[in-house]
Amino acid sequence: MFTGIVEELGEIVAKEDLADAARFTVRGALVTSDAGHGDSIAVNGVCLTVVEVLGGDSFTADVMAETLDRSSLGALEVGSRVNLERAAALNSRLGGHLVQGHVDATGSVISRSPSENWEVVRISLPDSIARYVVEKGSITVDGVSLTVSALGRDGDGGEFFEISLIPTTLEMTTLGGAAPGTPVNLEVDVIAKYVERLQAAGR
Incomplete structure (x- = not known):
């Protein structure tokens, strides 16, 4: 974990x-x-x-x-x-969220929009995991715990999500240099998958 x-x-x-x-x-x-x-x-x-x-x-x-x-x-x-x-130790702070290290799907960087104090990165969202991703929820991108800042669809109907990266994340992770077209590993919040499974079992 x-x-x-x-x-x-x-x-x-x-x-x-x-x-x-x-x-x-x-x-x-x-x-x-x-x-x-x-x-x-x-x-x-x-x-x-x-x-x-x-x-x-x-x-x-x-x-x-x-x-x-x-x-x-x-x-x-x-x-x-x-x-x-x-791997996290039981006595360590949970600075991000619970991450298993099990990739659910891959997306790709669509665009980058820099501003003075942060940079918004748009990433394609595969249909197979789109239902687990919510605005202000957690997602792991290439091992980085991030908050989803926006969701949307492109002109072809494909879904995407956006993350806002602070200077520290840009400097200390690979996301700082991930150009449009770069593939990235995505892991959704495992709690969402458990909830879906439990709801399906109760039908």
Whole structure:
């Protein structure tokens, strides 16, 4: 379990393509500082298991084909920057919201509208998860816990949502440099899915 508060920007320093998976080597001195084999670290919002710690500032993780296909991790290459967060401790503050590290769908950045003190980013919203997203609700974008500032439809009927990013988020996460067309991992608030399931069971 995570909170969606990114601890540091890491980097993919190696990628080994396997038959039905890929092994990534990720550099991140902070998240690796107390990591061990079997620990969980979120990489762009995807919960990965540490296979090996290398040199004190990097770790390796295996990513199965399904995860590569269903998330934006398949598009990562050596040199890609990634958002990193260690699993939450029970005695830590919940600065964001409850994040599982299980990607529900991918969207893509549609546009960016900068202003003096923040930047509004518009992201496509897949039909499969649109019902779980509400204005002023929480959503995780590439591992970052954010508040939905607006919802809408484009001229073709496709849905989108907007997030407003403060300078700290722009500086400390990959969202600061995500150009239009960039794919992003989306995880909706798990509470909404539980509520839907319970309501369906009670019919």
